[in-house]
Amino acid sequence: NAGVTQTPKFRVLKTGQSMTLLCAQDMNHEYMYWYRQDPGMGLRLIHYSVGEGTTAKGEVPDGYNVSRLKKQNFLLGLESAAPSQTSVYFCASSYFGTGGVHLHFGNGTRLTVT
Amino acid sequence: GEDVEQSLFLSVREGDSSVINCTYTDSSSTYLYWYKQEPGAGLQLLTYIFSNMDMKQDQRLTVLLNKKDKHLSLRIADTQTGDSAIYFCAGISNSGYALNFGKGTSLLVTP
Numbered sequence: 001n002a003g004v005t006q007t008p009k010f011r012v013l014k015t016g017q018s019m020t021l022l023c024a025q026d027m028n029h030e031y032m033y034w035y036r037q038d039p040g041m042g043l044r045l046i047h048y049s050v051g052e053g054t055t056a057k058g059e060v061p062d063g064y065n066v067s068r069l070k071k072q073n074f075l076l077g078l079e080s081a082a083p084s085q086t087s088v089y090f091c092a093s094s095y096f097g098t099g100g101v102h103l104h105f106g107n108g109t110r111l112t113v114t
Numbered sequence: 115g116e117d118v119e120q121s122l123f124l125s126v127r128e129g130d131s132s133v134i135n136c137t138y139t140d141s142s143s144t145y146l147y148w149y150k151q152e153p154g155a156g157l158q159l160l161t162y163i164f165s166n167m168d169m170k171q172d173q174r175l176t177v178l179l180n181k182k183d184k185h186l187s188l189r190i191a192d193t194q195t196g197d198s199a200i201y202f203c204a205g206i207s208n209s210g211y212a213l214n215f216g217k218g219t220s221l222l223v224t225p
Contacts, residue, residue, distance in 0.1 A: 004156070031211055040122075042202065042217035043157075050211050058212065090156055099164075100145035100206060103213060105156030 002026055006091050006106035013081040013113045021076040021109050023091030031094040031101065032074035033058075034066060036087040037108070043090065049074055081113045118203050118216040125222045132190040134219045136203035139184065147204040147213065148177065148188045157202060160188070190221075198223045 007022045025032065030051050035043040035058075045058030049068040063085060065077045074093075078085060088110050092103040120136040138146065144165050149157040163170045163177045163186070170177045176189040186203055200220050204213040 033212055035215075040217060043215040045207065045212050045214075048209070048212050056209065056211075092156075094211075096211070099162050100147075101211065101213060102147075102159050102162075103149075103157070105158070107154070107156050 004091055004093055004104050004106035006089075006109050008109060009107070010110050011112070013078075013111065015081060015083060015113060017081050018077070018079050019081065019111075020078075021089055021091075021111075023074045023076070023106060024072055025074075025091075025093040025104070026072065027093060027095075027104065028071070029093035029095045029104070030071075031096070032068065033092045033094070033103065034064070034074065034076045035090045035092065036060065037090060038087050046076065046089075081111075083113045085111065086113045087111060118205055118214060120201075120203055120216040120219050122217060123220050123222075125224065126193050128193060128195055128223055128225050130193055132188075132193045132197070132221055132223075134188045134190075134201050134203075134221065136186040136188075136216055137184055138186060138203070138205050140205065145206060146179065146186050148175075149202040149204060149215070151200040151202065151218070153199075160201075193221075193223050195223045195225065197221060 033048040034046040047066040052071040091106045094101045094103045117139040147162040148160045151157045174191045178187045200218040204215045
């Protein structure tokens, strides 16, 4: 039982390049999320999904796109990377039950855009 | 939805108690959460409290909720060096599906 797995762990991009961050969960959770973590800013929600085939915008969605074609996978895309997207990206999954939403996080992807 | 604020740094000696504080804005929030982040890792759920409770205890952790002042605290008894980490409080967002996190409190435990 791996939980939430993110690939890659590290990536360096040049301004204008594109890439896709992959997230996979094996807990059969309905909900999945992408957050970014920046020093002094805490975690900010980029996009989330409440089920296969659905996505919704979070607090900071600009410059990102997502897809949830399969329940277990949630992909985050950067079409044209900018230095402001240098951050640590966390994927999480959850279900809604007793205690509300309990997010399970991956170990993060550290992205640097030069 | 929930906006949360917390102090950024706390330093304590090993064996002392740590108290991490958080304030929130939405009094209708049903649950409030504490997460822990160790270096190089993702966040892990430590504990949570339902809004109709004043206190919840879980081994060395005690959560206190003051609904009148919209204040949440996490007390760690007998703090150990392994407790050094960033601690986040969180509340449910407007959508009802995600969490809004505070900026995190860095706890440093010194021998």
